[in-house]
Amino acid sequence: MEVRDLSALLSDDPDLGPGFVHREEIAARSACYGSLGRDLPLRIRQYLDSGGIQLYSHQCDAIEAFRSGESIVLTTPTASGKTLAFALPVFERILDDPESTFLFIYPTKALTHDQLRTLQSLDGNLHAGSFTAVYDGDTETGRRSHIRRTARIILTNPHELHHILSWHHQWSRFFSGLEGVIIDEAHRYRGVFGSHVALLVRRLTRIARHYGSDPLFFLSTATLANPGQFASRLCGKSCREITQDGSPHGSRIFLFYNPYRSWPNTRSVHQDTATLTAQCVSRGLQTLCFTGSRKIAELVALRAGEIVSGGGRTGGPRISAYRAGFLPEERRQIESDLRTGMLRGVVSTNALEVGIDAGSLDGVILSGFPGTMMAAWQQAGRAGRSGRESLALLVAYSNPLDQYFMHHPESFFQSSHEHAIIDLENPYILSGQVLCAGAELPLDCKRDLEFFGPALPGIVAAHARESLLGKTRRGWIYSGSRRAQDLVGLDGGSRETFRILSGGRVLETMDRSQAFREAHPGAILLHQGEQYRIDSFSLETRTIQATPVEVDYYTRPLNSVRITIKTCRNQRPLPGGCLCFGDVEVTEQYTSYKLLKAETIIGIEPLDLPPLQFSTTALWITVPPDVTREISLQDGDLAGGLHGMEHVMIAVMPFHVLCDRWDLGGLSTPCAGDSGDPTVFIYDGYEGGIGLAEKGYEICETLMDTARTLVSECRCENGCPSCILSPKCGSDNQPLDKAATLNLISLVSGGVSGKNE
Ligand SMILES: [Zn+2]
Ligand SMILES: [Zn+2]
Structure with a gap:
């Protein structure tokens, strides 16, 4: 059946039909080809001609940028020919200059090996003799020195690079010739890991300079609100954005389905997902469905299979689950069955969003918004065989983000509003990275400011006091007893x-x-x-x-939070309050945890953990007396309003910043700081902060705007998981007052009061 007819059929279905709240048609686009100012070398031209390959506009842009010595960030989608966009300018140089070398950095080993095959085959076709090799933890000891001495294209991952850098004297040939560093899937380098990688890249540049080279950077990322800014922070060089995708794609119908169309809700989101998967499969669409966990994936696959086979277990098209725990052979079998068409449906966990290698499909179902727009579009992008219509379907969960999209589909289809954040100033991350740099080459507090920022002299002094850095004629060098690289993990914020x-x-x-x-x-x-x-x-x-284990419950900890303000770094007035950003000391005491089954508490267990104290960054909003008076005049519960505002502002953060609501903590209190006014705090959940609260401070008005819309449009009466209830609330969602929350946000942000909407 045609995708178009199926979409009409689903919308007319008496049971499912009312749940379809939005239909978006994304038109097919034909290819946009580009041209180059100067021809590519003959061998590359012959290779392209023999394969009938004509270059898309973004591929030409990338080649021209590299030729003119510009670093770039490419944001075009998967399957748009990104690999060629990077590889062609690299091979052009490889053929032209026998000394030039290139480093490709991938986030995972699996991706590294996929790309190795592609680059090696290109190398063979071009007779470039670049000796392209992977150098990572799996590389045999016997091959390592050969690769270091001869390879001109090396593929690795950040963890391996972290260790390679301290052996740079063995890599002098490679670093002397280093002309370009290619960082694929750069959006993965955010938060704590990304902040480490950004400083690791600075260590790399510092070493390259020592050997007389100064590489350009080629990054690719999924769609972001700030690709250029993010890329520049990650690699330390200004990057030109290439965002115009010249590759063609077929038309796509995108449907939004909301099982939560009445309050209270009686439908099962998993049952609906299974029914929709079965509908697609039984109408001939090869379909991939993404769910939140393995248990759900298996449940949905089983139910959908039963539906398509009419209740019996045999006959009918095959539907299978696909998950991380499978053996490589099992996964390859599923992938090959998908390619041959034997398998008509696969239900996979979100964790594998980029893992499954089975080309494009006719239909993709997202069971629950996967947390970021970036992941959502990557998953949806799996639908769409060339030149054919495809279907993507988003099934909403009850949480605030999912429900917001159901009410505001336009915001889903606009350009991305997610900022990827890297913090170059987290003192814990910086301090460890400086130690590694000191183990690689002597540090100079003036010259190296360029790489490590204004905090460098203070960090060097602190390490010197602990005898971890010692002064020599050439500068500060690492003098600890263990290898510096072993002390610093790229995933950890603190040393703990x-x-x-x-x-x-x-x-x-x-x-x-x-x-x-x-x-x-x-x-x-x-x-x-x-x-x-x-x-x-x-x-x-x-x-x-x-x-x-396989259990049917989940757990949530309960804690109490205390916050002491240490310094206010920045502040500005809001229409009805004051907004600050600064350093705070947080004390969290985990006292017990709840066991829950489908939101019902089935037990509470005590916890015996010491208080957790850490320094981090926070934004806080203080509410002046005239606003609190206004709330009480309207019979609102101030504490419930402050608490609701804290929850909903944290809930909408991931809408604007690439993070998870679990990355942030919050506290609302009737009196805090010097003024003793009621205050809402939102803090980074990681020691030293990772830039989330700082970004929240910058875009606070936008956050409040989204928060107000979300609460005012929620159909519940007294608050629900789609608006002010939080799954991570340490005080068990007590007290909360929905009307007071809405009033408070409206008064503080100067927006329209939501009470009449
Ligand atoms: Zn609600
Ligand atoms: Zn709470």
């Missing part, structure tokens, strides 16, 4: 990194506050869609033991 182990394997690492929050004893941790129960938690060794 907790490792989560399962069966001897490290699942992930967390800083102290995240570990207390998400991996306390008894917690159910979701990792790549799989459930783990935390069995033991050692503060001494900072190791946490987890066991894979």
